[in-house]
Amino acid sequence: MKKVWQRIYRRYLLDALSAMGQGLFASLIIGLILGQLGRIPGLGFLATFTTDAYISGSATPVVGAAIGVAIAYGLKVHPLCIFACAASGAIGYTQGGPVGAYLAGVFAAEAGGFVAGKTRVDIIVIPATTIIVGGAVSTLCAPGINSVMAALREFIDWATLLSPIPMGIIVSVVVGLALTAPISSAALCAMIFTVPEGETAGLGLMLAAGAATAGCCAQMVGFAVTSFRENGWGGLISQGLGTSMIQISNILAHPAILIPPTLASAITGPLCTTVFQMKNLGSSAGMGTSGLVGQVGTWAVMAADTPAWLLIINMALTQLILPAVLSLLFAAVLRRMGWIKPGDMKLPEYKK
Structure with a gap:
């Protein structure tokens, strides 16, 4: 069975x-x-x-x-x-x-x-x-x-407006982990965050999708920067603009390497639902920085009612800078503790 x-x-x-x-x-x-x-x-x-x-x-x-x-x-x-x-x-x-x-x-x-x-x-x-x-x-x-x-959409909309911090954490972490796992976070977000034609998306739903985007970005950017010493520029690009899923074999062998980007997503998610009010919709919420699709989706949803300069700054902070800085900080702590060792995040194509 x-x-x-x-x-x-x-x-x-x-x-x-x-x-x-x-x-x-x-x-x-x-x-x-x-x-x-x-x-x-x-x-x-x-x-x-x-x-x-x-x-x-x-x-x-x-x-x-x-x-x-x-x-x-x-x-x-x-x-x-x-x-x-x-x-x-x-x-x-x-x-x-x-x-x-x-x-x-x-x-x-x-x-x-x-x-x-x-x-x-x-x-x-x-x-x-x-x-x-x-x-x-x-x-x-x-x-x-x-x-x-x-x-489900109504519940997420209601729950995010009622409790934006817990929902921001949950959505960001779960969707981010789905992106790194061997399943499709884009398909998952398409199912949850796609609003039927003629129906208006609620603010809470769009904020939850924004948190999902942040979670995916945290995983991709987090792994890209924390593994830079092992994988160099090639690894930075393949993970930052490709997918963090290529780390799955290393995660199974060394689970601690998953902690830094996941903790980063737990911080950026609620920031998106509260301070920055980041929004998104549909499958692009589950793409993160892969081909910059998450950023394109964010722009498409928010550009109409947000000044371009402010939107660019907010996207840079929540989807790039904060995930990178937080992941590096958490990784540094775990390296000092001995939880993460040199070579733990080395990708197969960069091994000699």
């Missing part, structure tokens, strides 16, 4: 959710980046691309299609099943948002994979089964999904 649960966890929480994050990045997140770049004089055509491709809205089926294909690819199913999951994911995303696309993609991929090779007419049976199952799951689950996610 234990092996069964381990397989379920690995297949549907690690593989499928991580693949979903890639699908989100290749559609919605890159659309957000291009849309913001399109505001620069002379680059307006980029914004036109995102509009024409329907990758700039929260209810666009194109994002769902990308999620469906990514999940099917991550689950390593038959090629025909992968292609058909574009339709299943689109149905799921349109009816139930990111969670709907995830469920539709998973069930559709498994159904298509199950019938693959069972008949001589795979070219008909596999796509038909994939789309029918994905559509059925989406139609049946969408009402419940929407109700649960709406209730």
Whole structure:
């Protein structure tokens, strides 16, 4: 039984959710980046691309299609099943948002994979089964999904406004750890912080998403600076602009190295919900400094009602400077205590 649960966890929480994050990045997140770049004089055509491709809205089926294909690819199913999951994911995303696309993609991929090779007419049976199952799951689950996610968003909104410091700590630490763990924090944030089209996001929800962004930044920037002596500039860039997930093998061997960036996130998170009032929404809240997506998302949400100079300063403080300084301080203490030793954060590609 234990092996069964381990397989379920690995297949549907690690593989499928991580693949979903890639699908989100290749559609919605890159659309957000291009849309913001399109505001620069002379680059307006980029914004036109995102509009024409329907990758700039929260209810666009194109994002769902990308999620469906990514999940099917991550689950390593038959090629025909992968292609058909574009339709299943689109149905799921349109009816139930990111969670709907995830469920539709998973069930559709498994159904298509199950019938693959069972008949001589795979070219008909596999796509038909994939789309029918994905559509059925989406139609049946969408009402419940929407109700649960709406209730969750309302709770986070209410709890953050009522207790901004504890919620800032919890959200920042949890989402930051999800980013470093082998699951997709972007997919997690897309599920929680994506507001359906036509619905207005509450202030508490946006502040919680801002804390999530800070938590992800703390992990990435924290590992980048604390491991600089071991990994140099290459490690600084790969972790600071890539992902702190590449430290996972070192974390398993030396868990203490996770403490400095996590403590930093526990400080920057509540600062974002109280002092700096940092906001974000959607999947960009779970990206941190990866490709500067977290900063692009923060800018998109806050630029309309915050002076540009103040927003830049606040982002620099909460998402870069404070995480770096705090992580270095905590790491220095742990090194003095002997909890962190030289080479504990050495990445494999930099080992001689």
